[in-house]
Amino acid sequence: MAMEILMPALSPTMEEGTLAKWLVKEGDTVSAGDIIAEIETDKATMEFEAVDEGVIGQILVPEGSEGVKVNTAIATLLEEGEEPGTAPVKADAPVAAAAPAPVAAVAAPEAPKADLTPDWPEGTKMKSQTVREALRDAMAEEMRGDENVYLMGEEVAEYQGAYKVSQGLLDEFGSKRVIDTPITEHGFAGIAVGAAFGGLRPIVEFMTFNFAMQAIDQIINSAAKTLYMSGGQMGAPMVFRGPNGAAARVGAQHSQDYAAWYAQIPGLKVVMPYSASDAKGLLKSAIRDPNPVIFLENEILYGRSFEVPVMDDFTVPFGKARIWREGSDVTIVSFGIGMQYALEAAEKLAEEGIEAEVIDLRTLRPIDYDTVIASVMKTNRCVTVEEGWPVGSIGNHLSAEIMTRAFDYLDAPVLNCTGKDVPMPYAANLEKLALVTTDEVIAAVKQVTYR
């Protein structure tokens, strides 16, 4: 039976082309792979090969024809012994594209319920611990519990951690599970992703997240997207952790806050703790999570002490914000070191009779929108605080969410307090100016409360 040779699509976007030249004529014998025609697309002239063997029966579209639509029959191909007059078999027609998914209607705003369950039972014994110690304890506890958890990174073993977060881990777990790497972030991040595909649960320490930019392709393209690309067959259960954001006087290349960058990526979970108890409880959850988790620490907070519950197995779930301070006049939302400014501002504002509700998001993916929205519906005003840059910030995103879900409840525009839109300067006075400050938070609150 004669087959139709169809005008081929020769690029992802081609819809029609010019049949520039026939390299065969009627009656010629061709085999698979022989070039039979030259076709011009919008990009280039391409050679078109036969995919079956046979004899060219009839040329249906003469050379020089322009605007030949993809899938138009351009010739017929006869099988051995067939006469040219044989009617062609219709080749498969392409399937129609799926109808686009309808856009979901925006739900009417309804006051959500914040999850106010405490992180630990009432009466739990507490102890004072630094964030640094809390992080180390979290890793040690999880490594004791699961043989497949291991730590790798620059200076995590013999040096005991560039910021001493992994102090003592080499002694307890040995060099098989606490691994010093060369200074090659791209490579070791990729090795860790492979190890996670292979069934381990790596914790990758970046000396700072500034260096993780070397590895960001592996983090996003390999770790975050594989579960989806594989139709759920395999993913990367692992943690990327390390200090993020400005330390002090370390200049533009060592001071960036990546919260908003990573929070944009579906497939990643993003954690940014402020207190020691959250650092511990969230890191334990991160290590157990079956997904890639970005765990953003802060060098300035490492040495700060907080009360941590004394429990055998203390974890904090993702997607549950913590209300540090209740108030009725304004909602201040922050995370990580931004909480320091938020809490300081709230205290000073209280002296002036303004009661701020202060919410620590704790995780940025997932974000606990409900707690924020419920609070804004109560206070009718919101100020966000973060150290990162203003454009495309977490505050921008929250503003949009609040506008969408609580527009009628707002008595003032949501204001975003952020770092300034500049690379971090070195000079002490300029660096101070570049960072978000408590005074700026106070000024923003006064603006939205019209004081």
Place this chain on the structure above:
Amino acid sequence: MAAKRPAKKTNVSGDELTQYYRDMLLIRRFEEKAGQLYGMGLIGGFCHLYIGQEAVVVGLEAAAEEGDKRVTSYRDHGHMLACGMDPNGVMAELTGREGGYSKGKGGSMHMFSKEKHFYGGHGIVGAQVPIGAGLAFADKYKGNGRVTFTYFGDGAANQGQVYETFNMAALWDLPVIFVIENNQYAMGTAQQRSTSTPDIHTRGEAFGIPGEAVDGMDVLAVKEAGERAVAHCRKGKGPYILEIKTYRYRGHSMSDPAKYRTREEVQKMREERDAIDHVRQLLIEGKHASEDDLKAIDKEIKAVVNASADFAKESPLPALEELWTDIYA
């Protein structure tokens, strides 16, 4: 169109040769069919065909054992078929259907199979190299004696992360075989225009990784080299490099205007060095198979490939809910 080279003595059985012939032919016919479906608009986006390079994966799979792993780039159809993945599932992924290995969400470049230890299907040039070393890291950590075949091209061999990986793989004695499929073109840039030294297999020397060049148009040579590499890795001696000199007959992807090489160059390789013709010749000359036997195999393969195309056309598009699944485990 017989391979014009002397058949050397081999110590593989007729059955083994027949199997290699069958496996290589499956890849070739499958890829031809994929090209056809692409031309009909049934396959979209990027589609990188493996035609010409079949002996590489078939030879190395002959050297692998159950449980060994493999990972590669976006030119991945051949690797999947060679390790035993179902042609129906691969073809249906190419057409973006529910029956595809990734439920239609991955496409030509992104397929995986836990069952067959195939870890993708990666679209960023060179990114699969540290991932392969990481798979080997996990195997060494578990002490299970497995090795990982990490495939990449001559183009990827210039990526920085490859050398970061060579360093760590050697430092930690990881059981990984770096398979450089040198098809002589990094997309459209010939090797001599992109690569400072012609012998890529020597690039491990700086890290203490042994390497060898292999004739990638000879499936038996590939298998033998693969066995040496596997033995090296299983003995705990660390990584091994195989630079397999091969040739891609088709364009880099379907939308390749083929301006960077002559038609004669491609034709010459096809006529004189074709890996499938080579095995065909060995089978006939060694009296392991008759022309009729081979015709029967051709027919069988054609049926398998046609069935995969039918499956790929009939399998439904993924349900719209699938947009929102598999983002988090």
